[in-house]
Amino acid sequence: MKNVALSDLPPETVKRLLSEGRLYLHLGPYVTALSTKDAGVREFLTDMYQDCSILVGEEALVDFSLEVRAPNLVRRYIRRQIVADPGFYFPAVPLPVKLGPLCLEMGMNLCVALQSFRQAIFHAGVVSDQKGGIVIAARSGGGKSTLTAALMEEGFRLLSDEFAILCAETSFLLAYPRPVSLKNQSIDVVRVFAGADQVSDRLTGTPKGDIAYRRLRKSDLETANLPAKAKLILFPRFQAEAAPAVEKMDIADAAMQLIASSPNYQVIGEPAFHALMQMLDGVEAYEITYGNTEDSLMLVKDLWEAVDG
Amino acid sequence: MVEMATSENPHERVRQFFCFASGLTPLPTDAKALSDFVSWAQRGHILGQVAAVASASDNKRLQTLLENAATRSAYDKRMLKFETERIERALLGTDIRVVLLKGSAYVAEDLLAGIGRRVSDIDILVKEEDLPEAEKLLRQAGWKDEVSTANPYDQKYYRDWMHELPPLRHSKRRTIIDVHHRLLPRTARISPDHLAMMADASPVGDGNLLVFAPVDRFIHSAIHIFADGALETPARSLLELFYLFNDLSVQERDSLESRAAFLNVMSPVQIALWALKRYFGVMVIVNKSNISKVLRLSIETMVENGRAAPLARVLLYVRSHYLRMPLPLLMAHLFRKAIRRG
Amino acid sequence: MTVSANPNNDHWLWGVYTNHMVTHSFGDTTFVYNRQSGTTHIFNLVSMAMIEFLSEKPRSMNEIIRDFPAYMGVDAAECPAGVVRRLFGELDEIGLLELVQS
Numbered sequence: 001m002k003n004v005a006l007s008d009l010p011p012e013t014v015k016r017l018l019s020e021g022r023l024y025l026h027l028g029p030y031v032t033a034l035s036t037k038d039a040g041v042r043e044f045l046t047d048m049y050q051d052c053s054i055l056v057g058e059e060a061l062v063d064f065s066l067e068v069r070a071p072n073l074v075r076r077y078i079r080r081q082i083v084a085d086p087g088f089y090f091p092a093v094p095l096p097v098k099l100g101p102l103c104l105e106m107g108m109n110l111c112v113a114l115q116s117f118r119q120a121i122f123h124a125g126v127v128s129d130q131k132g133g134i135v136i137a138a139r140s141g142g143g144k145s146t147l148t149a150a151l152m153e154e155g156f157r158l159l160s161d162e163f164a165i166l167c168a169e170t171s172f173l174l175a176y177p178r179p180v181s182l183k184n185q186s187i188d189v190v191r192v193f194a195g196a197d198q199v200s201d202r203l204t205g206t207p208k209g210d211i212a213y214r215r216l217r218k219s220d221l222e223t224a225n226l227p228a229k230a231k232l233i234l235f236p237r238f239q240a241e242a243a244p245a246v247e248k249m250d251i252a253d254a255a256m257q258l259i260a261s262s263p264n265y266q267v268i269g270e271p272a273f274h275a276l277m278q279m280l281d282g283v284e285a286y287e288i289t290y291g292n293t294e295d296s297l298m299l300v301k302d303l304w305e306a307v308d309g
Numbered sequence: 310m311v312e313m314a315t316s317e318n319p320h321e322r323v324r325q326f327f328c329f330a331s332g333l334t335p336l337p338t339d340a341k342a343l344s345d346f347v348s349w350a351q352r353g354h355i356l357g358q359v360a361a362v363a364s365a366s367d368n369k370r371l372q373t374l375l376e377n378a379a380t381r382s383a384y385d386k387r388m389l390k391f392e393t394e395r396i397e398r399a400l401l402g403t404d405i406r407v408v409l410l411k412g413s414a415y416v417a418e419d420l421l422a423g424i425g426r427r428v429s430d431i432d433i434l435v436k437e438e439d440l441p442e443a444e445k446l447l448r449q450a451g452w453k454d455e456v457s458t459a460n461p462y463d464q465k466y467y468r469d470w471m472h473e474l475p476p477l478r479h480s481k482r483r484t485i486i487d488v489h490h491r492l493l494p495r496t497a498r499i500s501p502d503h504l505a506m507m508a509d510a511s512p513v514g515d516g517n518l519l520v521f522a523p524v525d526r527f528i529h530s531a532i533h534i535f536a537d538g539a540l541e542t543p544a545r546s547l548l549e550l551f552y553l554f555n556d557l558s559v560q561e562r563d564s565l566e567s568r569a570a571f572l573n574v575m576s577p578v579q580i581a582l583w584a585l586k587r588y589f590g591v592m593v594i595v596n597k598s599n600i601s602k603v604l605r606l607s608i609e610t611m612v613e614n615g616r617a618a619p620l621a622r623v624l625l626y627v628r629s630h631y632l633r634m635p636l637p638l639l640m641a642h643l644f645r646k647a648i649r650r651g
Numbered sequence: 652m653t654v655s656a657n658p659n660n661d662h663w664l665w666g667v668y669t670n671h672m673v674t675h676s677f678g679d680t681t682f683v684y685n686r687q688s689g690t691t692h693i694f695n696l697v698s699m700a701m702i703e704f705l706s707e708k709p710r711s712m713n714e715i716i717r718d719f720p721a722y723m724g725v726d727a728a729e730c731p732a733g734v735v736r737r738l739f740g741e742l743d744e745i746g747l748l749e750l751v752q753s
Contacts, residue, residue, distance in 0.1 A: 033348075059340030061347055061370040063377070087352060117380040118373065252680040252693055259691060266689055267384040270673065273684040273691055277675040384689065391688045391746060398743075401750065402660070451744065481744070482688075 001057035007050040018042055024055035024062060028176035028224050029119065029165070031055060032111060035067040036104070038082060044101035048179045048200060051218045064111035068103050086110050099203055102211060105181060109162055112176070113263040119174060120272040123261035124164040126173050126228070127156035131309045133173045133228035134300070135164045135283075136236060137254075138261060143238035143296065146186040149214050150293050151300065153193050158220045159228060164258075168271035171278040172227035177220040179213035187212045189293055231307045233258075233285040236296065244295040246303065247287045254285035319613040320587075327588045330355055330544070331551055332362030336371070347374065353544030357382035357425025382425040389416045389423075392431045392484050397518055399450035405443050407518050408434040408510050410489065411533065414520040417513045422530075422552035426545070430476065430485035434503065437490040444474060444488065452477035452486055470495055492532055501532055502572045524561050524568050527553040531581035532574055543612040550581050551589050562593070575599065584608060665739075666709035666751040667702050674699075688746050697723070701738050702747065709751035715739060 003026060006014070017023040021035030036042060064086065070076035071083045071094040080097035084107025092110075095103060113121060125136040125148035134151070138144045148161050159165075159175040167174055179200065182190050187210060191199045200213040233254050255276065259265050265272045286303060290296040328334040329346050336359075337343045350356045356378035366372055393413050400407060408414075410432035415423030435443045455478040458467065467475040472491035478484070492501045506529070510519040521529060530553050534546045554562070569578035579599050585591040587609075597605075673684040681699050683692045694702070704722045705715070720730040742748050 059344040061344055061368075061374055062351075063374065065348070065351065088354070116377065117384075118377050250680075251677045252682070255677075255682065256693065265691075268380055269384060269387065269689045270684060270686060273673060273675075273682070277682060280677070387687070387689045394687065395746060398746075398750075482690075 001055045001060060003053045004056055005050070006046065006052050006054050009054060009056075011046070014046060015042060018045075021065065021067065022058070022060075024060045025049065026053045026055050027178070027221075028160075029174055030063045030112065030116065030176065031060060032108060033060065033062040033065040034104075035065070036069065036100075038068060038097065038100045040098060041068050041082075041100035041104050044200065045104065048101075048213060048215060051216065051221050053221075064108075064115055066104075066107045066111055068100060068107060070097075084110065086115070088114070090114075093207075095207075096205070099206055101200070101213070102203055102206055105179070105213070108178065112163060112165075117264055117267050118168070120166040120168060120265050120268055120275055121262055122164040122166065122258045122265075123162070123263075124233075124258070125161045126159035126164050126175075126230075127151045128159060128173070128228035129156050131304070131307060132231035133159065134304065135173070135230050135233045137233065137257060138162075139235060139237065141238060142236040143186070143290075144236060145180055145182055146189060146238075146293060147234075147236055147296050147300070149180045149182065149186075149190045150193065150297055152180075152214075152217070152220075154297065154301070157223055158217065164230075166272075166275050166279060167227060168268060168275045170227065171275040172229055174227050175220070175224040177216055177224055179216055182212050182214055184209045190214055193293075230279050230283050232303060233283050234300065234303075235285070235287045237287060237289045238291070238296075239289055240291055242289050242291040244291070244299050245289040246299055247289075249285040249287050251280050251283075251285055255280055320609070323613045324588055324590070326350070327544075327547065327551075330359050330362075330548060331589065333589070336363055336366065343368070343371065347371070350544075354542070355425060355544050355548060357385075358545070358548050359425075361421065361424040378425070385412075385426060386416050386423065388484065389413050389431065392482075392486070393417055393518065395450070395479075395482075396431065396433065396447070396486070397516060399446050399452075400443065400517070403442065403446065405435055405439045405446075406507065406510075407443070408507055409513070409518055409520050410434055410529065414513075414526065417518065418520060420552065420556060422549045422556070426549070430487055432473075432487045432489060434489045434492070434507065436504075436507070440474065440488065440490050444477075447477060447486065447488070451480050451482075453480050454478075455485060472497075492529060493536060497536065499532075499536060499574055499576065501528075501574045505572060523553075523557055524564055525572075527557060527565065527581075528569055528572060528574060528578055531577040535577035535580045536574075540608065540611065543608070547584055547588055547612065551585055551591070554585055554591060580604065580608070584612075588612065661711045661713055662752075663750055664709035664711055664752040665705060665715070665743075665748050667706040667742075667747060668749055669702075669706045672702075672747065683747075685745065685747060690745065692745060698738065698742070701742060705748065712736075712739070 014023065018034060019037050021033055023034045025032045025034055034045070067085045068082060069085060071081050075081040075094065081094035082097045082100045082103050083092055083094040084103040086107055090110060123138040125144045127134050127148060136144050136147055145161055148158065152158050158177045158180070159173055160177060161180040162178065163176060165174040165176055182199070187199065187202060194214060198215045200215065203211045235249065235254070235257065258276070288296065288299045290299060326346055326349050329336055330350060337346060350359050356374065360375040360379040361382065363375060389412055393409060396407065409417055412423060412426050413431050455476040458464065458475045464475050467473065472494045473487045473489040476485050476487055492503045493499065506521055506525045509522045509525060511522065512518065513520055520526070530550055534540050534550065540546055565578060569575050576599060579596060582593045583595045583597060583600055583605070586593055586595055671686050673686065675682045679696055681694045683694050685692065700723055701719065704719055710718070716732045716735050719735050720727045723730060
């Protein structure tokens with residue numbers, strides 16, 4: 001099978017492959033067969049994933065199959081709705097059809113979270129530079145995605161906005177770069193520092209308020225096969241008006257929080273235990289509290305400077 | 310024919326797929342045929358079974374997918390083994406006879422049928438008079454009423470009509486145990502003689518837990534699949550039956566029908582044998598007149614139509630397996646919250 | 652903490668098979684992976700001491716209550732039976748203890 005960039009495929013070919021469920025997106029360690037007849041989803045995909053690699057042919061062996069479709073025949077025509085179907089039962093609530101891109105992104109996340117057992121997955125954003133990787137753990141309202149997007153502007157490459165993917169053999173982090181999901185106020189924050197053309201149209205009225213996506217960068221795709229060694233684990237806490245503060249965390253606490261955020265740590269078992277322990281031997285963990293993006297960047301830069309190269 | 314998986318006849322095609330899946334024939338080397346088969350196996354959630362019997366391949370992508378599926382099956386197996394050991398521990402020092410059913414029995418005996426099953430709960434069988442004591446000890450060991458059925462209505466419904474206690478969920482490990490005292494609900498059309506099966510059960514290794522004799526093990530699987538609604542997972546269920554049948558000696562195979570008649574479960578066993586003949590070419594004589602044509606047709610539709618079968622059925626089957634998934638799926642929970650309205 | 656079967660039976664000896672566990676320490680905290688359950692646990696020094704104590708040789712509940720304080724280097728008053736039982740119960744429930752002989 002050969003690899004082409006999505007933008008090299010004529011629109012009618014993309015449309016046909018998507019309607020046949022044979023658009024094979026090859027991103028990081030995974031191949032996903034995508035299927036949809038929805039024009040909104042197709043347009044979002046064609047735009048946001050334009051530089052991504054597509055496998056062309058009929059004989060793909062895929063990790064995941066994802067269909068974004070109407071929940072039933074009625075909702076295909078009347079008060080149209082859309083839902084992600086990853087091929088196994090999942091209690092996803094159908095959304096209005098205009099939120100199709102959200103279904104696509106959530107569906108792709110579900111595939112990785114619940115069907116990938118080759119790498120231990122933790123709920124966190126990951127960026128890196130030549131020194132190594134920074135893991136930004138997910139916390140409700142912690143500002144993981146905003147901080148991840150901000151660090152992308154500071155010379156870091158994006159491995160993932162959603163998953164720290166830990167290779168069980170090497171205990172290095174793998175890259176699975178996808179558009180960065182931004183919510184509400186952070187949409188405008190990122191539009192300012194990344195440029196308005198780097199952010200997708202706003203999806204309004206989602207269950208989480210407004211959502212937009214920060215575009216994938218070509219450079220992150222080109223380096224997606226380079227793993228990174230974790231050096232720093234951050235547990236961010238956003239608090240309006242808060243003075244910036246850093247507190248060193250007990251590594252055992254950090255480990256427990258990471259394990260609790262993992263959908264597959266338990267499934268993988270012993271290899272995941274060894275890989276996590278090996279990763280933790282080489283890192284420091286901090287809780288950082290901040291009230292705005294500038295403060296969070298300052299804190300992270302200070303901590304990163306103290307880390308050995 | 311080399312490119313078998315490209316067969317246009319749905320029955321032939323599924324039959325070939327079952328041959329690949331059960332290791333009767335090596336996996337196809339033709340890329341398109343292999344892709345068709347793997348995607349069928351993925352849709353039927355049986356890649357774990359395939360991984361257990363497939364010989365090593367130099368196709369790296371294939372190996373990667375099989376290893377992924379094997380990791381998942383190893384987890385299910387580990388979980389079942391551990392939970393079984395915990396049940397043994399909970400009932401230590403009593404003389405309650407506990408028969409392991411289905412997955413936990415297959416895993417305890419290291420049967421091929423125990424590999425690649427997606428397991429969400431443990432099923433055990435005890436005599437009805439031992440129920441109160443068994444329930445008490447399990448509760449002491451941390452199993453509590455499962456929230457979804459803890460209400461008085463469900464509790465009463467289960468205790469009055471069902472063949473099992475309301476499900477118990479372990480308060481720390483989140484695993485579910487179904488404690489049966491019969492094999493089918495009191496209201497079911499057929500009433501298997503479970504006491505005769507229990508009388509023939511034997512201990513696993515030198516432990517205290519019991520498993521059915523091989524013939525009864527096959528018969529119980531047939532009952533579960535064809536009389537208890539488990540055919541919602543057609544590919545997986547048929548593979549299980551095939552493996553259990555394969556593990557029988559010639560004498561045991563010959564005794565299947567007379568044992569089924571004795572236990573009052575002729576019909577599911579005959580359907581099982583008919584399906585094994587149709588999909589695995591197993592050499593058995595099947596008296597089709599006892600099997601309703603509608604039932605045969607609906608099984609054929611389910612097994613052979615794959616993608617075209619109604620989505621509702623697919624959802625129904627995966628639902629029963631995933632709803633009780635004992636994983637601490639915090640991530641999943643977060644996603645679910647994110648897509649839930651309001 | 653509930654313990655299902657009565658561990659007081661003096662014919663029952665309890666031990667730990669250390670090959671069922673993998674450990675990794677960060678300072679005073681030890682991460683313990685239980686190969687049989689597939690679960691990772693976090694132990695403090697006292698829990699680890701109990702694991703080591705029982706992996707030396709299997710003991711009955713009475714022996715454990717009697718000898719564990721000395722093994723820890725403390726008076727029995729500082730490590731009363733209730734504490735020892737609770738510790739035992741915790742390790743029992745997560746499946747790290749084995750009934751070796753009855």
